[in-house]
Amino acid sequence: MPKMKYIQIYQDLKTKIENQEYEFQELLPSENTLIFTYSCSRNTIRRAISALVADGYVQTQQGKGVRNIFQPTPQTSFTIGGIESFRESAARNHQTAKTALLCFTELTADEKIAKRTGFAPGSSLYYLQRLHYLDGKPLILNHNYFLKNVVTGLTPEIAEHSIYEYLENTLHMLIVTSKRIMTVEKMTQIDEKYLELGDYNCLAVVSSQTYNGDGVMFEYTQSRHRPDYFCFQDNAVRRRPL
Amino acid sequence: MPKMKYIQIYQDLKTKIENQEYEFQELLPSENTLIFTYSCSRNTIRRAISALVADGYVQTQQGKGVRNIFQPTPQTSFTIGGIESFRESAARNHQTAKTALLCFTELTADEKIAKRTGFAPGSSLYYLQRLHYLDGKPLILNHNYFLKNVVTGLTPEIAEHSIYEYLENTLHMLIVTSKRIMTVEKMTQIDEKYLELGDYNCLAVVSSQTYNGDGVMFEYTQSRHRPDYFCFQDNAVRRRPL
DNA sequence: GCCGATTTGTCCGTATGTATC
DNA sequence: CGATACATACGGACAAATCGG
Numbered sequence A, B: 001m002p003k004m005k006y007i008q009i010y011q012d013l014k015t016k017i018e019n020q021e022y023e024f025q026e027l028l029p030s031e032n033t034l035i036f037t038y039s040c041s042r043n044t045i046r047r048a049i050s051a052l053v054a055d056g057y058v059q060t061q062q063g064k065g066v067r068n069i070f071q072p073t074p075q076t077s078f079t080i081g082g083i084e085s086f087r088e089s090a091a092r093n094h095q096t097a098k099t100a101l102l103c104f105t106e107l108t109a110d111e112k113i114a115k116r117t118g119f120a121p122g123s124s125l126y127y128l129q130r131l132h133y134l135d136g137k138p139l140i141l142n143h144n145y146f147l148k149n150v151v152t153g154l155t156p157e158i159a160e161h162s163i164y165e166y167l168e169n170t171l172h173m174l175i176v177t178s179k180r181i182m183t184v185e186k187m188t189q190i191d192e193k194y195l196e197l198g199d200y201n202c203l204a205v206v207s208s209q210t211y212n213g214d215g216v217m218f219e220y221t222q223s224r225h226r227p228d229y230f231c232f233q234d235n236a237v238r239r240r241p242l
Numbered sequence C: 001g002c003c004g005a006t007t008t009g010t011c012c013g014t015a016t017g018t019a020t021c
Numbered sequence D: 001c002g003a004t005a006c007a008t009a010c011g012g013a014c015a016a017a018t019c020g021g
Helices: A005-018 A031-038 A042-054 A086-092 A111-117 A156-160 A163-170 A189-194 B005-018 B031-038 B042-054 B086-092 B111-117 B156-160 B163-170 B189-194
Strands: A058-061 A065-068 A097-108 A124-134 A137-147 A175-186 A202-212 A217-225 A232-237 B058-061 B065-068 B097-108 B124-134 B137-147 B175-186 B202-212 B217-225 B232-237
Touching: A005 A031, A005 A042, A031 A042, A042 A058, A042 A232, A086 A097, A086 A163, A097 A156, A137 A189, A156 A163, A163 A175, A175 B202, A202 B175, B005 B031, B005 B042, B031 B042, B042 B058, B042 B232, B086 B097, B086 B163, B097 B156, B137 B189, B156 B163, B163 B175
Parallel strands: none
Antiparallel strands: A058 A065, A097 A124, A124 A137, A137 A217, A175 A202, A175 B232, A202 A217, A232 B175, B058 B065, B097 B124, B124 B137, B137 B217, B175 B202, B202 B217
């Protein structure tokens, strides 16, 4: 089942750029040309191009055209602003992923947990600790909190595989928005025990609140990353001056 | 001169949300209502709302409406996916900014620098080291590389104030895109000397390549942040399933 | 379960403004 | 100046999801 038209055009242009069918700094065909080649309206073309701009693949300039500024990144690593599960990320980079479940409990959010996670005090939660291996190396230690009445039927077996696959394919949940905060924190005893930190005494921490399609925050996760393998990519576009 | 219509609507809705004129989880007025209140077309409304979605302020749901998911963040710190200069960021948080210039030289990119920065080998560059203070505390150590034939007339005096103000107001350069990579690295002797790291032995590093409106990459900067004050916010939207 | 009203999502067409060359 | 290109804005049409009766 093909998706929306503008998504198809977006993906087609994206793969063309990735396959270097346009040179770095080259201008893409003009909107009017693209209207002809894809036989669609100008609006549709512009939506596709806007997505490429947001990805940092191209840059537009009024009166000039759309310039390809994509350069293949040697060290592709973590997502480019999207939401991607650990396994998806591993598959994309042709790496083997393994997950070890360290802890699987249920708890009720007290004031302290509520403040840290953003869940309402008194919420019933699943709390898990999971250790993610990439190509055999322990890289990420995750502390997951899930809202129990949304993520129903979660089991240790599922947690060892892929929770997101369960959420999307079994519970048919739509994941929509994720607010993330990145910091650097001192290591804890648990970090030291499971991650091979060498002589680093701190690690990269990504805290995220994830909302489903109904607007309820159903997940809070703190991902603690081994610093020597942590890399986070981002693309920023400057808003027009105030 | 007021800006574009959809930007005005975007900003108006944004401040209304920030001022909590809509409750958390409340639905905003429907598009048809907003068309009436702002007397514009549906397209214009939708552009404004799309920007709010990208900011993580609201979430849309087909058939339902537009839901406010903004929560005031206590620890506002670094940009939400935008490009912001150090001084802009400080002003937004009502803090005092000071910049010390440690080093101001010119150099030519050799193979090693070219590989690290992304500039072509042989490029003539300005290289600066700057130390940024916030409320009197040294927080960020910046290594800046600027393309000399684009950032013409750069002086130590300008570098001590705000380079971006010079670029935009004097050189009338439009900053458009910035590709950023965040990592955690071990501290160097320079870091140790200037930043008060305590017993941290590593720091947060943001490397960025910045492009101007003509599509030329004119800046490479490595920002080395003191970990205890580093915080990076981001909002991610899940693309529809493959 | 069905139907209709509401709401957002997608797509098309057109007109005008503005920057580049 | 004119041609080309992207930016903004308006209008309308239909699809898909949600909700209430």
